[in-house]
Amino acid sequence: MSQNKVMILLEKHEQIAPEAIKMLEKKDYDLFFPSDIDNVLDDPSTKDCDAILVRGATVDESFFDRMPNLKIVARCGVGTDNIAITKASNRNIYVCNVPSGNFVSVAEHVLGLMISLSRHTIKTNKALQEGNFEARNVYEGVELSGKTIGIIGLGQIGQLIAKKCIYGLNMNVLAYDPYVHQSYEQVTVVDSVDSIFDKADYITLHLPYKPALHHFVDERLLKKMKKNAYIINCARGGLIDDTALAKAVKSGDIAGAGVDVFEQEPPSKDYVLLGIENIIVTPHTAASTKESLSRMSVGSARNIIQFLNGKEPENAVNKHLISYYM
Numbered sequence: 001m002s003q004n005k006v007m008i009l010l011e012k013h014e015q016i017a018p019e020a021i022k023m024l025e026k027k028d029y030d031l032f033f034p035s036d037i038d039n040v041l042d043d044p045s046t047k048d049c050d051a052i053l054v055r056g057a058t059v060d061e062s063f064f065d066r067m068p069n070l071k072i073v074a075r076c077g078v079g080t081d082n083i084a085i086t087k088a089s090n091r092n093i094y095v096c097n098v099p100s101g102n103f104v105s106v107a108e109h110v111l112g113l114m115i116s117l118s119r120h121t122i123k124t125n126k127a128l129q130e131g132n133f134e135a136r137n138v139y140e141g142v143e144l145s146g147k148t149i150g151i152i153g154l155g156q157i158g159q160l161i162a163k164k165c166i167y168g169l170n171m172n173v174l175a176y177d178p179y180v181h182q183s184y185e186q187v188t189v190v191d192s193v194d195s196i197f198d199k200a201d202y203i204t205l206h207l208p209y210k211p212a213l214h215h216f217v218d219e220r221l222l223k224k225m226k227k228n229a230y231i232i233n234c235a236r237g238g239l240i241d242d243t244a245l246a247k248a249v250k251s252g253d254i255a256g257a258g259v260d261v262f263e264q265e266p267p268s269k270d271y272v273l274l275g276i277e278n279i280i281v282t283p284h285t286a287a288s289t290k291e292s293l294s295r296m297s298v299g300s301a302r303n304i305i306q307f308l309n310g311k312e313p314e315n316a317v318n319k320h321l322i323s324y325y326m
Contacts, residue, residue, distance in 0.1 A: 004030065005029065005051075006051045009037060017293050017294040020076075046067060047068065048069050049069060049070060050069050051307070053301065056082060071094065072094040072313065074096045075300060077097060081236070093322070096300065101292060102295070105288070110161055110204050114258070116258070117278070118230070144171055148199060149171050154177040157206045162187050166186045166187075175196075176190050205233045205235045207239055213238075215239075219241060227253060233259050233261055234286040239261075242272050242273050245257055246279070257279045259282075
C-alpha cells in the first residue's frame with residue numbers, strides 16, 4: 001500500500017473521468033471511495049487520507065478538524081464555495097481548482113440558452129408535442145445578429161462568449177469587469193454595471209459568488225433592463241435575487257431568463273423560478289459535458305500528484321493564505 005491515500009469524495013450520480021483515476025492509480029496511491037458521504041467522517045479509513053478529490057460535495061470545517069493527515073483538497077471544477085477555505089488555510093492545507101476546465105462548455109451553454117429563449121424553442125417544442133402545429137404562427141422569434149450582449153465578468157468564460165458572439169453571431173459586445181478598464185478588439189468595456197443593464201439585449205453573468213455579491217442583480221438593476229431583454233445566469237446561485245427576477249419576468253418588465261444555478265441546490269419543487277413560461281431552467285449542467293468532465297478530472301488529479309510529488313500545485317487558490325513549505 002502506498003504511503004499516500006486519496007479520498008475520492010463523490011455525491012450520488014457524480015463521476016470522475018476514468019483517465020484521472022488511472023493517473024492516480026499509476027502513482028500507486030491508495031484510493032478510498034466512501035460509499036456514505038453523509039457519514040464519511042465516521043469511517044476509520046478517512047483519518048489517514050492525505051488528499052481529497054471532490055466535485056459537488058461539501059468539505060466543511062469538520063473535515064479539517066477530524067482528518068489530521070489531510071494536506072490538499074482538489075476541487076474537480078472552478079468554484080470552491082463548497083470548501084471551507086479559511087479553515088483549510090489555517091491548517092496550511094492547499095485548496096485547488098481547475099480554472100480552465102469548463103469554460104468552453106459553459107460558454108456554449110450560455111449561447112444555447114440565448115438562442116432557445118430568442119426562438120421560443122421550449123415553448124414551440126411543447127406546443128408541437130401537444131399537436132399544435134399552429135404555434136408557428138404564435139411564437140415570433142428574434143435574431144441575435146445585430147443585438148447587444150452585456151457580459152459581466154471578463155474571465156476565460158466571458159472572453160470566449162465575447163468572441164463567439166462577435167465572430168459567430170455578429171453581435172455587439174459590452175462588458176463590465178472591475179479589473180478590466182480598457183476596451184479591446186470589438187469589446188467595449190464600460191465603467192459601470194448600470195450601463196450594461198441600460199443598453200444590452202442579453203446580459204450574462206460570469207462572477208464568483210461571495211457574500212459581498214449576494215443579490216448583485218437586484219430589483220433596481222432588473223428595472224433598468226429593456227422590456228425585450230433577457231438575462232442569463234450560469235455562474236453561481238445567489239448572484240441574482242430570484243424573487244425579483246421571477247416578478248420581473250411575470251410582469252413583462254423583461255422578456256425572460258435562462259438560469260442554471262440556484263441559491264439552494266437542488267431547488268424545491270415550488271421554487272420561485274419554476275413554472276414560469278419565459279424562464280428556462282437547467283439543473284446546474286452548464287459544465288456537464290464529457291470533454292469538460294475529463295479536463296476538470298485530470299486537472300484535479302494533476303494538482304494532487306504535483307503536491308504529493310513535492311511541488312506546489314499549479315492551481316492553489318489559497319496559496320497566499322498559508323505558510324506550508326515543501
